[in-house]
Amino acid sequence: MSTPSDLILGWDVGGAHLKRAVLAPDGTLLSVEMAACPLWQGLDKLDAAMAALSPATGRSVVTMTGELTDLWPDRATGVAGLSKALAERLGADTLIYAGRAGFVPAAEAPGHAADVASANWHATAAALARMCGDGVLVDIGSTTTDIIKFAGTQIHFAGYSDAERMESGELVYSGAARTPVMALAATLPFRGRQVPLMAEHFATTADIHRLTGDLPEGADLHPAADGGEKTREASARRLLRMVGRDLGPCSLAEAEALAAFAAEVQLHRLLGALAQVFSTGGVAADAPLVGAGVGRFLAERLAARTGRPYLDAGGVLAGDPGLAAAAADCAPAVAVARLSAF
Known part of the structure; x- marks a missing residue:
């Protein structure tokens, strides 16, 4: 014992x-x-x-x-x-x-x-490589995303330092909760126009994924951008502020549509990083994406978009x-x- x-x-x-x-x-x-x-x-x-x-x-x-x-x-x-x-x-x-x-x-x-x-990232990929064979780790946390290939019990990476990994696409500063919305795009579509986003820390990706219904319980442990409540209405208020609007004159449904498109923008960025990592070869075309982190719901979507199997790291x-x-x-x-x- x-x-x-x-x-x-x-x-x-x-x-x-x-x-x-x-x-x-x-x-x-x-x-x-x-x-x-x-x-x-x-x-x-x-x-x-x-x-x-x-x-x-x-x-x-x-x-x-x-x-x-x-x-x-x-x-x-x-x-x-x-x-x-x-x-x-x-x-x-x-x-x-x-x-x-x-x-x-x-x-x-x-x-x-x-x-x-x-x-x-090295620890997670190294353990998975020894435990589940070939795959691609996609660890989407609250702040960043790590994309690491592993095959034959070895991990394969183009960069090691943060600087090298950002250049290689293996580290993306985009996460499920703490990323400022202004870091996702220069503009978002609203009421028939592409509206420039205010360069202010008014809202985060936690607000986006709360409005889409995807934010997991316990994924957003830090205060909201305005220190306010973490309700759908409060998230809508914060997100609408990014396009110079207010909840009331604008509807919750409009905020939800804005959030849905912003989530697609984030997913597109991660798809681009994934394509960059895939372009160096070294892993089979049918190797699964292994999702980790509080934002792994996005990793599952990346697997669907790329036609690869999805495996949850927790099960391994x-x-x-x-x-x-x-x-x-x-x-x-x-x-x-x-x-x-x-």
Whole structure:
């Protein structure tokens, strides 16, 4: 029988969310949790997010993207600062995932900063490659989308750093909840005209997908752009503001139509990135898209548009169907735990 000290705690420490998976020594996934963590506001937000999770003790393994926040002047400083903070909170034996360099002790993470920084995509793709054969990971989170091919138990990527991955189409700064609507398009159609969008943070993709009925429960953990309610009417008000209009003079149905087109604009951008990744070859034409993240409903649509099978990452990573949805939402946390146990 395992004891709490035998457990593996897999952490994905992002700039906006903290995710943790608890894995038993025999590989059984015991729990998966996520909490809002606006790390750019300070390390006290990390403490608050950790306190919001259920108590658990064990050996911690960590992947991170939180080094990217403007809490630190650059990524290398962020890796050093965050690794130190995590070792203080989780234990000196904490291991940091350094992607292509494997796991390193937290104290050595600064020397591997280029490999550690934003390597959570590598963890998810590497675990899936070992567990489900050939495929293409499409991890659509609240903020970004990762598109990574894997075949023959190996992952295939054209870029490793954020800069390289954005150029290759493997990293798209478009997510299901936190992306400002003004980042999707220059104009949107409204009442017979292409209306320029206001360059203001009035609405986000959470408002779009709430109005289309696609936003999953628990996908939108941060305050709305105006700090207001998260109802269909409030989302309509925020979205209509992007085209200089107000709810009342404009109808909810008009806001819903605007949201539907904006969702198509976002999907089209992701299709373009997917085509760019496919154009380099290296994966079979019938390899499935493996959807992860709170926005994986978009990944399922991408599979339909490209004529590929769709596979939910949660079913692969979790083992327990009851935890599959949470495992897909928090795929890097589950993946890094599994990688440390292989």
